[in-house]
Amino acid sequence: DTQMTQSPSSLSASVGDRVTFTCRASQTISTYLNWYQHKPGKAPKLLIYAVSNLHSGVPSRFSGSGSGTDFTLTISSLQPDDFATYYCQQGYKIPYSFGQGTKLESK
Amino acid sequence: EVQLVQSGAEVKKPGESLMISCKGSGYTFTSYYIGWARQMPGKGLEWMGIVYPGDSETRYSPSFQGQVIISADKSISTAYLQWRSLKASDTGIYYCARQPTIYVQTYFDLWGRGTLVTVSS
Numbered sequence: 001d002t003q004m005t006q007s008p009s010s011l012s013a014s015v016g017d018r019v020t021f022t023c024r025a026s027q028t029i030s031t032y033l034n035w036y037q038h039k040p041g042k043a044p045k046l047l048i049y050a051v052s053n054l055h056s057g058v059p060s061r062f063s064g065s066g067s068g069t070d071f072t073l074t075i076s077s078l079q080p081d082d083f084a085t086y087y088c089q090q091g092y093k094i095p096y097s098f099g100q101g102t103k104l105e106s107k
Numbered sequence: 108e109v110q111l112v113q114s115g116a117e118v119k120k121p122g123e124s125l126m127i128s129c130k131g132s133g134y135t136f137t138s139y140y141i142g143w144a145r146q147m148p149g150k151g152l153e154w155m156g157i158v159y160p161g162d163s164e165t166r167y168s169p170s171f172q173g174q175v176i177i178s179a180d181k182s183i184s185t186a187y188l189q190w191r192s193l194k195a196s197d198t199g200i201y202y203c204a205r206q207p208t209i210y211v212q213t214y215f216d217l218w219g220r221g222t223l224v225t226v227s228s
Contacts (some may be wrong), residue, residue: 001169034214035153043218044152044202055216087152091213094157095168098144101151 001025002090006099012107013078021073021102023051028068032092035064038101039084048073049091069072078104110202111141111219118225119193126189127222129203136184137161140206142215143177143188144225147199157206158186166209193226200224 003026013019023033031051038044046055048064051071061076075082083106088099114128129141142157156167160179176189188201188221201222204215 013146032213035204036215038152043220044204044215045218046214048215049159049216051213089114089152089214094141094166095154095170096157096213097154097168099151 001095002029002093002097004088004090004099006086006102008102009100010103010105012105013079014107015029015078016072017077017078019075019082021086021088023071023073023099023103024067024094025064025071025090029090029092031067032090033064033066033071034089035062035083035084035090036089036098038087044087047086049104057059109217111205111217113201113203113219113222116223117145118224118227120228121193121195121226123193123226124189125193125224126187127224129186129188131184131186131205131217136203137181140209141179141186142204143175143214144202144204145171145199146202146221148198149198152202155188155201157209159209160184160186164191193224195226195228197224198226210223216224 005024035048036044052064085101085103123173134150143155144169155171156177158177160181179186203219205217
């Protein structure tokens with residue numbers, strides 16, 4: 001199975017900050033990398049698919065990059081609604097594993 | 108409205124069986140896969156498996172193969188996650204989610220709100 005490792009596990013930031021999350025795959029996954037946002041008690045939301053494609057309705061302050069094994073999610077200017085846990089997921093090979101998540105908290 | 112509606116919370120004892128459901132509406136149910144993900148208390152998401160309602164083809168994570176059964180009934184646009192004998196370690200929130208394809212568009216673009224399953228003696 002492909003292991004997905006996210007760093008850091010938690011992150012403190014302030015509104016307006018630029019924030020970057022990192023995700024590393026244990027083997028190459030080409031560009032089959034997705035990002036989700038999850039808030040407690042809510043359904044997870046797809047933010048970005050295939051590394052850098054913004055899902056419908058997702059604000060343009062979210063962006064993704066990377067290829068092969070190393071990927072990043074960036075929020076260009078943090079908004080109050082962005083505090084949540086972020087997960088990466090590889091869609092290259094079943095099981096389509098998730099990273100352990102990065103919890104974004106308010107500083 | 109395009110949505111996945113999951114069945115309500117369950118409290119069960121170890122050894123009991125359980126089936127939870129996920130009903131799709133607002134889209135062609137047989138044109139998308141339905142996957143399941145688990146979130147154990149205080150933990151992250153785990154990919155469990157996926158079913159194609161069109162022909163009931165299923166794929167499982169090795170971690171969940173033999174532990175759960177994933178199925179779908181296209182006549183009522185509903186997918187299921189089933190346990191024959193629950194364990195305390197099955198406690199968690201279970202999410203269903205829609206996936207466009209199994210080869211290229213391998214992402215969950217629509218999620219249910221989750222079903223809390225509590226297994227306790």
